Amino acid sequence: MPDTAKPDSLKIRVLVRPKEGILDPQGEAVRGALPALGFDGVKTVHVGRLIEMEVESADEVDAMCRRLLANPTVEEYEWEVVS
Amino acid sequence: MRVGVTVFPGSNCDRDALHAVKLMGAEPVELWHADADLKGSDAVIVPGGFSYGDYLRPGAIARFAKVMAPLEEFAREGGPVLGVCNGFQVLCEAHLLPGALLQNTHLRFACDRVRVRVETADTPWTAACERGEELVLPVAHNEGNYFADAETLARLEDEGRVVLRYLENPNGSMNDIAGVCNEARNVVGVMPHPERVSDSALGSDEGLKILRSVLAGATV
Incomplete structure (x- = not known):
């Protein structure tokens, strides 16, 4: 079987989340739902987005984040x- | 006058917008997302819908569609551009308008007719309205909660760039903002749908006041 994994490919993990102070209604809804299932003591919940990519070089990852993956x-x- | 209406995969108000353009007395021009020019449009409407499935963020992918390059140039040169609903989100993502549209605070899809007040007649899309005039327009969105940082918000208010304001806020938007314009005032984004109330056969044609405004501007 041919090995398709490129030796020079990097695994990148990008985490995007609402800025502090920005209303996060999704996080609020999840926080409200947890006690309903009996999970008490949850003070805050924020919901973000995880993006995984394989790239040849990490040089432009920051630009990708700024221009598309996150809305600054x-x-x-x-x-x-990651590896 | 030729009024272009952009069509992205997932746009769903483009037909309504094209119909409304006909009713307002202009020539509708369909602009495919992969078009490299605006086909001689004198004004452009970026319609509502769920362009590119709202993937990543509403408007985030559409902003890089091929037709956006000539559209951005047109906007920078002062051409009248109206973004409706998802179109508003696209124009914010493209940095043609300030701020962003967040998820509605109540987490429900807002689908209603709401009263809005025209806050300025000094844009090509409100020139035929009176300042302070109230309109009843439909809204249909999940991410219509307008957000801008404190400094931007203060500038928008000081410079009279809030174009429409909700009288009953359906989504939690800051300062009840339903629509804003850019600094040059030629690019306007609104969450309510004027094109859906442009045919009296469907109950109301109040939206035509907004759309027809652009005709008045063309003769100046």
Whole structure:
């Protein structure tokens, strides 16, 4: 079987979430739902987005985040090379 | 006057918009997302819908469609552009308008007719309205909650760039904002759908006041 994995491919994980102070109604709804299932003591919940990519180089990942993956007006992001 | 209406995969108000353009007395021009030019349009409407399935964020993918390059140039040169609903979201993502449209605070799809007040007649899309005039327009959106940082919001208010304001806020938007314009005032984004109330056979043609405004501007 041919090995399709490129040796020079990097796995990137990008985490996008609502900026602090931005209303996160989705997080609020989840926070409200947890006690209904008997999970008490949940103070805050924020719902974000996880994006996984394989890229040849990490050089442009930050630009990808700024221009498309996150909307810097309302979201913040962080990314890491996983492997 | 030729009024272009962009069509992205997932747009669903483009036919209504094209019909409304005909009713307002202009020539409708369909602009496919992969078109490289605006086919001689004198004004452009970016209609509502769920372009590209609202994947990532509403408007985020449409913003990079081929037709957006000539549209952005047209907007920068002062051409009148109206974004309705998803079109408003597209124009925000394209940075042609400030701010962003977040999920409705109550987490429900807002589908209603709402009263809005025209806050400025000084845009090509409200020129035929009176400042302070009230209109009843339909809304249908999940992400219509307008957000801008405090500084931007203050500028919008100071410069009279809030175009429409809700009298009953259906989505939690800041300062009850239903529509804004850019600094040059030629690009307007609104969450309510004027094209859906452009045919009296369907109950109301109040939306034509907004759409027809652009005709008045063309003669100036």
